[in-house]
Amino acid sequence: MAKKSSMERVAEAAEATGLEITILTMPDSTRTAEEAANACKCEVGQIVKSLIFQREDTEEFVLLLVAGDRQADLEAAATVVGGPLTRADAKRVRKETGFAIGGVAPIGHMCPVAVYMDPALLNHEIVWAAAGAPNAVFSVCPAKLKAAVGAAVLA
Template sequence: MAKQSSKDRVAEAAAAVGLNITITLMPESTRTAEEAAKACKCTVGQIVKSLIFQREDTEELVLLLIAGDRQADLEAAAQIVGGPLTRADARHVRKVTGFAIGGVAPLGHLSPIPVYMDASLLTHDLVWAAAGAPNAVFAVNPQALKEAISAHVMG
């Protein structure tokens, strides 16, 4: 049996939670928010940055979905998450989520991890998120995404 691609895992996870998405492979990189906005023909604020951090106290991974025009406020996030956060090791991220940093999707992880979403993403009708590879993205209504992945809203 062939190994399932990260993009297929994202598509299956979206379908399983009732999200109707189309994964688009971009000819150029969408690794940074600025590159993604240019490729998707949208504002940087409509780009969903999927940032993985590790709780210092429990070593549990958490996913912060941050608007592309913002930085993660780790002190504020720590208050919401319940413990201090530190950057997660790339190998550990890949082992737990199945994604390499730069292509981490908001859903389709190998193991469930808590998700926290920047409230500013909810001000848009459409946002663009990574779909399992550095050049793969999908557009989605942010409210539908929040509900489908049970994200906690920050801010």
């Protein structure tokens, strides 16, 4: 059996959670929030940055879904997550989640990941997220994404 691509995992995860999405392959990179906003013709704040960190105490992965026009507040997140966070090693992220940094999607991970969402994303009708490749994206209602991934809202 052939190994599934990251984009195939995202599509299957969306279907499994009842998210109706269409993955778009853009002609240019969507690796940064600014590039993605230009490609998607939306505000930078509508871009979902899927940022993988690890807990310092347990080394478990934590996925922070952050609005493209904001930075992850690791101190505030630590109070919600239950422990301090540190950057995750890119090779470990790729090996365990199946996604390379820059193409991390909010769904379709190969391992369980606790998910936390920036409340600013919920202010939009539609947000855009990475779909497993540096130029692949999908749009979704942020409340539906939150429900699909079981995200807790960051304070």
